[in-house]
Amino acid sequence: MAASNHVYYPSHDPTPGRANKQLFSAYTLATPRRTAASIAANASAAENSLSEGQSVAVQTRLQQKTGVKGYSLLFAPSP
Amino acid sequence: MQSSDGKDRYPCSCFAGMDGGRAGPQMVCRATWFIQNASEKRRGLSLGGAAARQPPSPNSQTVSAGGSSGGGAPATPGLGSASGAAVDQGRFGNRRRCDADETPESSVASSNVSSDEDPQDVPPPENFQDPQPETDDGAPLAPIYQTTTPTNEIRLSVHEFKNRATDLALYSYTVHHDLTRAAIADLLNLSTSAAKYRSPYLMEHFIDASVNIETRAVDCCVNGCLAFTFKRAQQTACDTCGDPSFKSDGKPARQVTYWSLASWLADILGDPVIGKSMLENMEKARLAADEDADGVHDYYHSEKFRFLRDRGLLGDTFVPVNLGSDGLQFWRQNGFEGWPIVATPLSLSSKQRSNNKYQLLLAVTPGPKQPVDLESFLHPIVEELNQLARGIPGLKVPNLPTTQVLRAGVLNFTTDQPGGDKLTRFKGVNSLVYNRLREVEGV
Numbered sequence: 215m216a217a218s219n220h221v222y223y224p225s226h227d228p229t230p231g232r233a234n235k236q237l238f239s240a241y242t243l244a245t246p247r248r249t250a251a252s253i254a255a256n257a258s259a260a261e262n263s264l265s266e267g268q269s270v271a272v273q274t275r276l277q278q279k280t281g282v283k284g285y286s287l288l289f290a291p292s293p
Numbered sequence: 294m295q296s297s298d299g300k301d302r303y304p305c306s307c308f309a310g311m312d313g314g315r316a317g318p319q320m321v322c323r324a325t326w327f328i329q330n331a332s333e334k335r336r337g338l339s340l341g342g343a344a345a346r347q348p349p350s351p352n353s354q355t356v357s358a359g360g361s362s363g364g365g366a367p368a369t370p371g372l373g374s375a376s377g378a379a380v381d382q383g384r385f386g387n388r389r390r391c392d393a394d395e396t397p398e399s400s401v402a403s404s405n406v407s408s409d410e411d412p413q414d415v416p417p418p419e420n421f422q423d424p425q426p427e428t429d430d431g432a433p434l435a436p437i438y439q440t441t442t443p444t445n446e447i448r449l450s451v452h453e454f455k456n457r458a459t460d461l462a463l464y465s466y467t468v469h470h471d472l473t474r475a476a477i478a479d480l481l482n483l484s485t486s487a488a489k490y491r492s493p494y495l496m497e498h499f500i501d502a503s504v505n506i507e508t509r510a511v512d513c514c515v516n517g518c519l520a521f522t523f524k525r526a527q528q529t530a531c532d533t534c535g536d537p538s539f540k541s542d543g544k545p546a547r548q549v550t551y552w553s554l555a556s557w558l559a560d561i562l563g564d565p566v567i568g569k570s571m572l573e574n575m576e577k578a579r580l581a582a583d584e585d586a587d588g589v590h591d592y593y594h595s596e597k598f599r600f601l602r603d604r605g606l607l608g609d610t611f612v613p614v615n616l617g618s619d620g621l622q623f624w625r626q627n628g629f630e631g632w633p634i635v636a637t638p639l640s641l642s643s644k645q646r647s648n649n650k651y652q653l654l655l656a657v658t659p660g661p662k663q664p665v666d667l668e669s670f671l672h673p674i675v676e677e678l679n680q681l682a683r684g685i686p687g688l689k690v691p692n693l694p695t696t697q698v699l700r701a702g703v704l705n706f707t708t709d710q711p712g713g714d715k716l717t718r719f720k721g722v723n724s725l726v727y728n729r730l731r732e733v734e735g736v
Binding site (some may be wrong): 215219221222223224227228229237238240243246247248252256257277278279280281282283284285287288290 | 373489668671672706715717718719720722723725726727728729730731732733734735736
């Protein structure tokens with residue numbers, strides 16, 4: 215898995231060092247919800263990396279990690 | 294009728310008795326008169342209506358006047374009644390031929406006459422009385438409601454609408470069956486077509502002039518990358534492709550058309566039937582939101598609706614709206630793609646709101662490819678939604694005495710997953726957190 219750029223969503227983490235951590239469960243829905251504040255924070259971070267002139271690789275990595283590319287009119291309107 | 298040699302003689306004006314029309318009526322005995330006139334009647338029936346449409350024979354008129362043109366002998370007073378009876382029979386026989394010809398099915402009439410029954414026993418035709426005009430029940434006619442507010446409306450008056458009803462029906466037919474322009478032209482050129490506008494060009498101009506739909510134009514990139522809205526309102530070139538936003542003559546390079554949501558909603562609420570049902574449905578939705586339901590049955594059980602209810606924003610004329618958008622390839626060969634943005638009023642009944650006529654088109658991205666910044670095309674719509682959230686006064690609703698304040702709010706935004714990612718600026722399948730609602734991590 216680590217050799218490719220594809221992202222998978224298994225229920226448990228197959229990475230050896232992460233102790234088979236549960237990533238997803240359809241029964242408990244224990245994963246935290248995204249809130250308006252958390253989405254706005256992720257969008258702000260993505261916009262700041264763009265405005266600060268950081269490299270494209272850094273911006274892409276940040277967007278992949280949070281899943282948000284920037285301000286959105288519907289989810290995270292610009293301040 | 295004349296009497297000669299002690300026997301009753303009758304003037305026969307049949308075809309055989311007049312020697313094929315070359316001689317006058319001959320005096321025949323009673324039995325011969327019946328035989329020849331019966332055969333004459335059958336011949337007339339078998340020949341159809343040609344004999345019946347001929348004017349009555351002058352001989353019969355002469356006879357009916359009481360004299361004989363051929364015999365020259367005066368009628369005897371003692372036989373006046375018999376003679377009159379015979380003449381009446383002749384006249385009646387002529388009339389009977391007309392009655393038989395008026396029978397819808399000639400085969401049935403011929404079969405009846407060819408039987409051995411006396412032709413005089415044919416039952417007389419029924420007397421058809423003219424249908425009485427429908428009596429007025431006295432109830433006053435309902436007035437035709439026509440608003441005077443400058444919203445989306447039909448410009449035709451009632452009288453013009455009656456005169457152009459055929460054109461409107463034909464146009465509806467062509468749209469419903471998705472006819473091509475050539476098929477419409479052929480249909481309009483038919484001699485049986487009662488349309489006044491006999492070409493597709495004239496028909497479309499008539500429809501455009503008949504309906505007033507409030508629109509506005511917004512500048513956009515000539516390649517359809519983005520719309521020059523919000524922070525890009527003062528830009529003179531596109532961010533993405535670099536093409537200028539104006540032509541050399543100062544006119545916008547390209548514009549995208551927006552249809553007003555407020556006008557759409559005012560038009561629907563102004564309808565005496567639909568508007569009334571929307572107000573009733575909204576009242577029921579407010580009551581249903583107060584009840585504890587087992588699950589989510591409709592929009593009024595959503596958290597968003599209850600949030601608006603708790604804030605006191607759900608007035609009488611509040612219209613909950615569902616927005617939706619998705620990419621659409623108009624022509625598959627060249628890949629011309631547009632993104633229509635459609636609003637659906639949720640206060641209609643669940644069956645009505647899914648009809649095509651209630652999918653209110655707000656805008657279509659210009660293409661030819663999908664826009665680089667789809668969100669920029671939403672800004673004019675969101676500005677109008679902000680106005681609708683604050684309320685637009687002056688709405689006339691039938692059956693309500695005063696003008697109302699039109700309010701609307703978006704409860705849902707319906708897209709597929711890639712379209713939603715594009716609209717909300719999410720990374721999509723390439724991110725470690727794909728879900729938009731929960732932070733489900735991938736590896």
